[in-house]
Amino acid sequence: MTPPAIAPEFQVVRATRASRAGAIVAALLVALLATLPLWADAGTLHDLDEVACYLIFALMWNLLAGYGGMMSIGQQAFLGFGGYALLVMANLFAINPFVAVPIAALLSAALAVPIAGLAFRLQGGTFAIGTWVIAEVLRLSFANWSGVGGGAGTSLTALRGIDRVTRVNLTFWLSQASAVGAIAFTHGLLRSRQGLALLAIRDSEVAAESQGIHVRATKLGVYVAAAFGAGLAGALYFLGNLRISPDAAFSVNWSAFAIFIVMIGGIGTIEGPIVGTLIFYLLNKVASGFGAWYLIGLGLLAIVVTIKFPHGLWGGLSRRLDLQFFPVRRRLLLPATKDK
């Protein structure tokens, strides 16, 4: 007896109306950004460079904490390492700084493999502080290396031969392309099999393991990818700032800002960090003159949002309006059910 053939009466759909509209808007936005150096001033371009760095860094922190279940306070280890790798390659080995940016990101990713060997021995809250210790080890190591200026830091002298307009424009295109790439990568990853595995791990490591998911390998992959992104953000940031010091490169404030951006925007979504970065950037423009009070406000806001609105601004909106620009969920569409 052969089972009766069942005609597929259902469909799996991922795109939403918002995502189709969003794709058009995004394409227009990318085109706009690409032409920006032709008509915007250098200050605006530099601001957008920094926005791109924060966005990449926050997206990667979100990937780690919001999808991988790894709450790190030490991602500045990879950001600072990326910055210093750029500086060492450009200043000491005379590699073109723009070529050195992706290599610096790769070196950060490579560094993540042995570091994961250490950090993965800790879980939960101890993992968070352990990663912070590792970042401190890197900070102190670079602070003691006189070849890169020691504790005072040094300038990216390798850029001296390149004329200013070329430098500013190339930095801008590179940073914006990297940010778009980071969004595309995150979206692609979360839609893939690995993304599904990651979501399963986030919900329950034990259950995921029992379903045949290689939990450790998947987490390592995410950790390395996040280190690549953080290294890329660091290399781009210090390429735009022309100066690096261990205290700036390995500052725990990087993690603080990433946490703020992701929690305010909405953890565990792709739109969240984008919204969060824009809010963070605007707040920074308006209120950073208030110094310590500004940071007190950021800290309090992060606490209140975490307790009262754990899904963040985007998470809340998205739930209420069923709005998703970067859908990763699969939806099952069934034909109208007939009575038997």
Add this chain to the structure above:
Amino acid sequence: MLAWVSAIVQGALLGGLYALFAMGQSLIFGVMRLTNTAQGDFIILASFAVVSLAAIIGLPGAGASWLALAALVPIAFAAGYGLQRLVLNRVLGRDPLPSLVVTFGLSIVIQNLLLEIYTADWRSIDSGGLNDASLRLADGLAVGILPLLTFLAALGVAVGMHALFNRTAIGRAFRAVSDDREVAELMGLDHRHIYALATGLAFVLVAIAGTLHGMKTTVSPSDGPALLLYGFEAVIIGGMGSFFGTLLGGMILGVTQVIGFHFDAGWGIWLGHVVFLGMLIVRPSGLFPRTR
């Protein structure tokens, strides 16, 4: 040779201070599995509170400082109890992320509030010359009275906490909610109250640590994270859940740092961190692990 002996003795005594940084952290983690990333900032906050309270009391010498600590103890307990009831109890759960974000947010708020109130200048707590006094053990080997006192305080806290956990009703309640919250609830314990008592007690330890730290050295608003890391390393080296392990872990960290400083001032802290990471490879569960 004597220089090495001296370094080891100084380091071991310094470890007492690190253990004291860690005891409150260890208590909170043991009872409710909450990692308080603002621990160091609470210690610095306590140091500044003692500076201000001593100024209000206005007695000359160290008398005001000790009275200030006595006044701070009930305030610290109430603050800890209140923080747990009003804030931290809301973020406990299987996912450690909310509690980490909230305590990290508190850390930033405390650092910047202190910066706004006290500016970035260094302060210290008047110990009445105790920080300069020393006990001569042999030619070229002397131990400071204050480090010795701090070490004895850490030892006393470890003994006291051990006895509290194993001999008293409140210690039994701490262990009960830690082992199985639901069953403890069925037995009539209110976990929210027990957690708050634990945090209140942890804050009393923070007040003691902050006072002794502020007497030993100058404090500034941004010092907290370093203290958090030293205390954390002491806990992990010693093994989670053991107060004596934490004391020993602090001593190992202290000796390592002092020996590192002996070679080069730039590498002392670095060597301490590296030895901690080395411990993670050799014995990830610490020297005296006790899974409670």
